[in-house]
Amino acid sequence: MSADRYDLVVVGGGVIGLGAAYAGLRRGMRTLVVERGSEATGASVRNFGHLCVTPQTGIARQHGLAARELWLRLAHDAGVWLRESGTLVAARAADELAVLVELAAVRGDEVRLLDAAEAAVRIPLAPGVAVGGAFLPADLQANPRQALQAITSHLAEQGVEFRFRTSVGAIEPGLVRTSRGPVGAQHVVVATNHDVDQLFPEVAEGLGIVRCGLDMLRVAAPLAAPLEAPLLTGWSLLRYGAFAETSAAAALRDRLHAERPDLAALDLNQMYTQLPDGSLIVGDTHYRGAAIAPFQGEAAADALLEEFRALFGVEPRVLERWQGVYASGPDEFLDLEALPGVHLAAATTGIGMTTGLGLADHVVARFTSPIDHEPPIDHEPQPRHHQEGMR
Numbered sequence: 001m002s003a004d005r006y007d008l009v010v011v012g013g014g015v016i017g018l019g020a021a022y023a024g025l026r027r028g029m030r031t032l033v034v035e036r037g038s039e040a041t042g043a044s045v046r047n048f049g050h051l052c053v054t055p056q057t058g059i060a061r062q063h064g065l066a067a068r069e070l071w072l073r074l075a076h077d078a079g080v081w082l083r084e085s086g087t088l089v090a091a092r093a094a095d096e097l098a099v100l101v102e103l104a105a106v107r108g109d110e111v112r113l114l115d116a117a118e119a120a121v122r123i124p125l126a127p128g129v130a131v132g133g134a135f136l137p138a139d140l141q142a143n144p145r146q147a148l149q150a151i152t153s154h155l156a157e158q159g160v161e162f163r164f165r166t167s168v169g170a171i172e173p174g175l176v177r178t179s180r181g182p183v184g185a186q187h188v189v190v191a192t193n194h195d196v197d198q199l200f201p202e203v204a205e206g207l208g209i210v211r212c213g214l215d216m217l218r219v220a221a222p223l224a225a226p227l228e229a230p231l232l233t234g235w236s237l238l239r240y241g242a243f244a245e246t247s248a249a250a251a252l253r254d255r256l257h258a259e260r261p262d263l264a265a266l267d268l269n270q271m272y273t274q275l276p277d278g279s280l281i282v283g284d285t286h287y288r289g290a291a292i293a294p295f296q297g298e299a300a301a302d303a304l305l306e307e308f309r310a311l312f313g314v315e316p317r318v319l320e321r322w323q324g325v326y327a328s329g330p331d332e333f334l335d336l337e338a339l340p341g342v343h344l345a346a347a348t349t350g351i352g353m354t355t356g357l358g359l360a361d362h363v364v365a366r367f368t369s370p371i372d373h374e375p376p377i378d379h380e381p382q383p384r385h386h387q388e389g390m391r
């Protein structure tokens with residue numbers, strides 16, 4: 001059987017697959033993306049769009065910093081809506097502030113502390129809720145639904161080929177078997193997120209990669225002022241590496257878990273982003289297993305809405321509810337060559353929007369020549385990206 005032949009075939013059209021295709025394009029590779037959906041509908045369009053580089057550590061920080069540059073490039077070149085917003089953190093208790101103070105002491109200007117009065121001015125919380133907070137100026141915000149569409153269109157315009165509604169069933173060195181026939185490939189990047197457990201079940205099982213399900217909402221609410229940046233809370237300080245590694249984090253965990261075992265059982269990361277149309281993404285909860293039940297109980301949504309009321313002091317109106325799923329494992333990333341020329345790439349914790357473009361570039365750079373010439377990144381996204389209305 002004859003097969004089309006590409007320098008690079010990418011399986012999966014989420015942010016990591018598109019990142020791999022972008023990396024191939026920038027290095028002059030003939031590139032094909034095979035995506036089983038008619039568009040991206042996975043984790044990459046279901047998230048907060050929070051590009052949360054500052055609290056990452058180790059390899060996640062490296063991928064996050066590389067991804068930050070690529071997001072800025074795509075904002076300029078591909079019309080991706082991007083805010084150089086930073087991140088706001090609201091501290092509602094002294095032990096939350098203690099984590100921020102400890103991190104600020106080592107990270108300097110990357111973590112700017114806010115006192116109670118500054119937090120009250122910058123974050124539209126209910127009166128008296130915050131004892132302080134922090135601003136992390138380097139972080140960014142994207143609108144996931146717009147971003148994936150814009151990057152896909154840009155890559156297609158630049159010559160990357162896409163086969164949508166096309167499923168990959170098996171991969172061998174040099175050959176990708178799709179539901180529309182075989183495709184020859186010098187290199188393959190498999191960016192199928194949790195579905196890596198279907199194409200490479202032994203690899204996923206061997207590395208302890210399972211699935212993580214999350215509950216999310218989009219709401220309308222009369223906040224006292226717009227949310228100028230993605231907003232984290234004390235619960236977020238238990239999750240992201242640099243916060244969680246502070247010595248103050250242990251006491252915070254003990255206190256939050258003792259006071260709110262119901263929220264701890266939901267594995268809550270209470271956080272918010274505001275979209276250009278003013279609606280707010282509200283999340284999230286986490287549950288892990290080999291399979292994720294398709295039925296979302298209302299307990300999670302009830303808790304998310306109750307915490308929203310307590311934090312902002314206003315009544316939210318639910319516009320949308322959805323479930324997200326991502327690969328979850330003991331390491332932060334899946335990055336290995338499973339077969340000669342077949343590279344598996346996934347974020348195996350919930351930071352793939354922040355780091356995924358960097359991970360994908362790192363994977364592709366390993367098997368190709370360096371980029372010939374590239375103009376410097378314009379660090380100012382076009383103003384229109386800040387103003388465009390979104391649904």
Ligand SMILES: Cc1cc2nc3c(=O)[nH]c(=O)nc-3n(C[C@H](O)[C@H](O)[C@H](O)COP(=O)(O)OP(=O)(O)OC[C@H]3O[C@@H](n4cnc5c(N)ncnc54)[C@H](O)[C@@H]3O)c2cc1C
Binds near residue numbers: 011044049350
């Ligand atoms: C609710 C939620 C909130 C999150 N919030 C954030 C956040 O604010 N910041 C952050 O950094 N990260 C966040 N994350 C994590 C981030 O969204 C993911 O890590 C990232 O989107 C994963 O990208 P991906 O390309 O690997 O996966 P996906 O976007 O899921 O893409 C995988 C694609 O592969 C396709 N596919 C699978 N199998 C096949 C096959 N056999 N053949 C063809 N196509 C196939 C699928 O259809 C899918 O489109 C969040 C995740 C969720 C779920």
